[in-house]
Amino acid sequence: MVIPETFKAIRAEENSSGNIRPLLKEVSLDSLPAHEVLIRVEYSSLNYKDALSATGNRGVTRNYPHTPGIDACGTVVYSADQSFKKGDLVLVCGYDLGMNTPGGFGQYIQVPAAWVMPLPEGLGMRESMMLGTAGFTAALALYKMEMNGQRPGNGPVLVTGAGGGLGSLAINILSRTGYEVIAATGKTSAHEYFKSIGAAQVIDREQVNDHSGKLLLRQRWAGVIDTVGGNILSTAIRACQAHGNVAVCGNAASFELSVNVYPFILNGVNLLGIDSATCPMELRKQVWKKLADEWRPEALDQISLGISLEALPKHIHLLLEGKIRGRVYINLKD
Template identity: 40%
Template structure:
């Protein structure tokens, strides 16, 4: 059988992308075969599409770090033909062929059953970004965060993780302060539930003061770098920051003072190797609490043929919200 896939090739320093027909025998090994219906575009996908970041080890390569679809065949005890499934993480789309193909083979140990009240398209409107946002909120709440504690900061709020985090926090009853460097996105963020819009410039500059006013009861940080360092010094006593990304850089020009004098917690959030029980619990909570109308506001749909052109855009921070890829369309 022949399938369609977006294949990235590298010749010397030249990286190219094209839709190709490949034989099913070229698919990776696995005990579950899935017809992919939807995938998404994430920051890592942008790196893989453009050959940056060293994520792809071998070429030719099929990117796409998440997907949703229908089981075609299965030798795995948890899945049978016709089951709807979701895949995020496990380095799929990086070191292993990913979701930008009409069919794939995968280990059933990495799949999560699609919650009954989500469609495959909705699950990819959520995708890796939404799962990461949910895991971050779960971690903050395990460390004591409640809606009564005060304003919750979301950095990189216009991006995929940030957009879902704003909508989720609002749906769960929190007061959200959304950080963005694009004033034109203010109405979009307010529509998702942000009570306050914070100009990125207010947090982007490193300060010599290790502690500032206690402004935030919690934070979902998708930026890292100087903004994360600045945010740590503005957290309330005993508050936590869930670090989910590094759009602003991997360095952390901070001091230990917020941890020692205010008991601030810095929580690292990993969605790639997260155990299946935690994934399933997060997906069930997403299905229960994330309003479908807000989810739709964060989402646009593109065909597989348009994905290659969007890779550089997501790396520049030029995409707002979530982009769903209609793989079969």
């Protein structure tokens, strides 16, 4: 494999108006940080955090210009760490990739060896990025819920933000593993889509947006995978069955949470924080192994859209406008 002096990347740069926008650029290989493992990126994926980074959110990325992309899958070109060798197929998701370290929206990344894991057996590179951080987060949520006693026989599991990548994959993984799924979404016109990927019931998100002020609500689900935060999360907690698990995975609606203690001290509801970025490597490998095997979503092609690097800036803006359903993965090979 010939290592080029430059490579294609989507760079978030400030324009003459002071706005930061994603642009397709040629980037010098020498600009990559001096970490142990150089990887030729074959596929990446588009996440909400990437869209924020690409448009100048300094809560995600401090300094610009910058290459976003919190997910990357590809081939090792060089490794100063004996854990990896040239030609290994590897996966990097989370840590600081794409936040303040140049990420998977470039054809090459150079990262610490501690961030790199072998591509799970039985999972192709394209499939791994159909899953990406969204699929890993959904699976990590279910893993922690089941560690805490969640079982299909306990009752249905609510998924909020069901139309997003994380929500769609959560529905399909839960359905695959025998759970009855209630999908809460603002995209109720896509009712058939949610049914086709495994939702038993589709409800409007306003049904999970209670403003009554009640401290507890009628119990409606045995567990929750929440991707939106705010009052929807508060409602989901107050309507959760006794000893159920509520996994907190995102803040698409709000980073704030206002809830009283009664769901926890009277109903024994468990609030589980899901941090996919800094998940320990051994746990990370266990969850990815499940994703490659018994938890492998059956509707990946239906949930995912493949695009080129050139098309990525357009899809970044579509994601921020709420106009993308499911997952977007990027082919960087060409």
